[in-house]
Amino acid sequence: MSESVELDDKQKQAERVWIQFANILNPYLDRTIPPKYRGFNLRYLQPSDKSRLSLEEQAALYEELGAHPLDGWAFFAPAGYSKTVCSTVLYREAVFANLMEWWTKMYAKDDYQSFEWPKNAGFYTGKPEPEVPRIYVWRKSVPDLLQQHFDMFNAEDRENAVKPDITAEKIQQGIDKGLTPRVFLEEIDKVKPSEFSINQIFRLFDVIDRNECQLVIDTNLSRQQFTDVFGEPIARRVKENCHIKEYGF
DSSP, X not given: OOHHHHHHHHHHHHHHHHHHHHHHHHXXXXXXXXXXXXXXXXXXXXXXXTSSSOHHXXXXXXXXXXXXXXXXXXXXXXXXXXXXXXXXXXXXHHHHHHHHHHHHHHSOTTOTTTOOOOOSSOOOTTSOOOOOOOOOEEEEEHHHHHHHHHHHHTOTTGGGSOOOSXXXXXHHHHHHTTOOOEEEEEOGGGOOOOHHHHHHHHHHHHHHHHXXXXXXXXXXXXXXXXXXXXXXXXXXXXXXXXXXXXXXX
């Protein structure tokens, strides 16, 4: 076989891999990103006069996000300061990174011939069976998440109750698989503080902190208001794990 034919065959294999990759990535993003924000992508994000941030501030912020897309971030600002746009484009990067992590742990990057995502029935024969890709990236409203924890805690059969979308145990599961869990939390300012809610939030933030996972939060509270509501132990874990951005206060 000539060198040109080998290169052409390898290119076709690579294209097949990326088609399969996209067939997992794109539907997942469509399911987990609201339609209003699906068009935003960090690579093409441009300042907009629809934001209450100045064009100069937006440009500087988006450049910083692009330089550190897989770091933790905490956005403190009133409504209209592009917090959701920022968290959405970071979430998109996080899901992509999770699937890439899984791939590189299962296969060599240039081993296109052995790479095949599982299908609905059967696996690629002649190679070790790959695990179904598991995405350890979550994007969740904190009030909804706490309601899930509350429902499980109060279930008669707690062992068999529906588990919350995000738990310390699920985060640990991702760590045990050699992946970096990534947690995106919204509307934390809508939480009614109680001993139960503070304890559940602390437990999540603590496992994220101890294992250097990615944490991204956006809230209408100021940093001081956030500390006053949720306490210094939670605020300290945000400070130590996130780039802090505060606007409009």
